[in-house]
Amino acid sequence: MLNIRKIDKETTWAIRQKVLWPGRALEYVKLEDDDVGMHYGLFVENRLVCVISLFIGPDGAQFRKFATLEEEQGKGYGSELLRYLINEARQRGVDRIWCNSRKSKSDYYRKFGLEETNLLFVKGGIEYVVMEKYLSSPE
Template sequence: MKFEIQSITAQETLPLRQKALWPGHLIEQSMVDGDETALHFGGYLDRKLVCVASLFHEPPGIRLRKFATDPAFQGQGFGSQMLRQLLHEAQATGAKTFWFDARESALPFYQRNGYTPDGERFFKADIPYRRIVRALT
């Protein structure tokens, strides 16, 4: 099986965002401000979209948002491959930092990939999050 990462449209991210991050919500609720100008990536396993992520320019950094892997394909390394590619993409923009808000439930994944939380816990829609920031310079 071959896993490939490529640029996709914001619209192409929505079904997987909804399935993995907000099941039970309307697909429109998976859209975020700035989607129209963000960089969107899809990870395909034998032409099936199994992972999506979006990068938003928020000077002086690049912000990762809506990073989702199909639950049926989690734990197989696809998210880690995507995360490495996203870091490379962020570095290529010349941004000074790469940052994102991670659900606390996903912290073990990010820590296995070399990321550590920065700051205190906060909540979005009753879900606990931690900010992660990585210098790119």
């Protein structure tokens, strides 16, 4: 049974680290603005398998630290959580949602209507591109 619900920031950290930055200390995955974010988790049979955080600001909402446990990838859990998050942002009146996508994952985000911008950067040796979607456009 799948269940998506809000979780506290601390609950996201272990999965963030394990999936996104396994070679880094736990402190590396904590965000300065975690206190103002909304954090969501997808649970399968009461086991947390996927996390994502949403930060709403004046220029829209950014989702960050989207991670699914490696052994649970490819089962649609991340897609389910991202669809939920986009809908949640829309219901909160957000006009634009965006993320810093690893360049290697940009095709995944295109499936949800996000488009690459011309904003590129490198962090920790990994290439990123800013991707965005205007929520007034259809799914």
